[in-house]
Amino acid sequence: MRLLYSTYEAKARFSEVLRHVREGKTVTISYRGDPVAEIRPLRRESTDLEERLADLERRGILSPRPKDPKPIELGTPVPGALKRFLADRGE
Numbered sequence: 001m002r003l004l005y006s007t008y009e010a011k012a013r014f015s016e017v018l019r020h021v022r023e024g025k026t027v028t029i030s031y032r033g034d035p036v037a038e039i040r041p042l043r044r045e046s047t048d049l050e051e052r053l054a055d056l057e058r059r060g061i062l063s064p065r066p067k068d069p070k071p072i073e074l075g076t077p078v079p080g081a082l083k084r085f086l087a088d089r090g091e
Contacts, residue, residue, distance in 0.1 A: 003027045004035070024059040 003020055010017050010029050017027050017039060026040040056062040 005029055007031050007036075 003017075003025060005013065005017060005027060007029055010027070020027050021039050021041055024041055026038055028035045029037040029039065053062065057064055
């Protein structure tokens with residue numbers, strides 16, 4: 001999510017701008033209506049997958065996985081189904 005502040009607003013609301021950045025948002029600063037700068041979170045290279053997934057969940061990018069996911073149920077195989085499917089596609 002990107003937010004836009006004029007230079008005057010960014011100066012007057014700097015704590016608010018930093019709060020947005022800490023939440024993972026990018027803030028664009030404009031001067032007389034033209035974007036001139038961006039303030040965005042630093043990229044923290046983490047090798048811990050669980051930590052990265054937890055961060056993405058906190059930021060609302062990923063949904064938490066279900067505790068007990070349902071197994072995928074396969075249908076009953078139908079003889080010749082692949083051949084008919086490929087024929088319908090012209091292959």
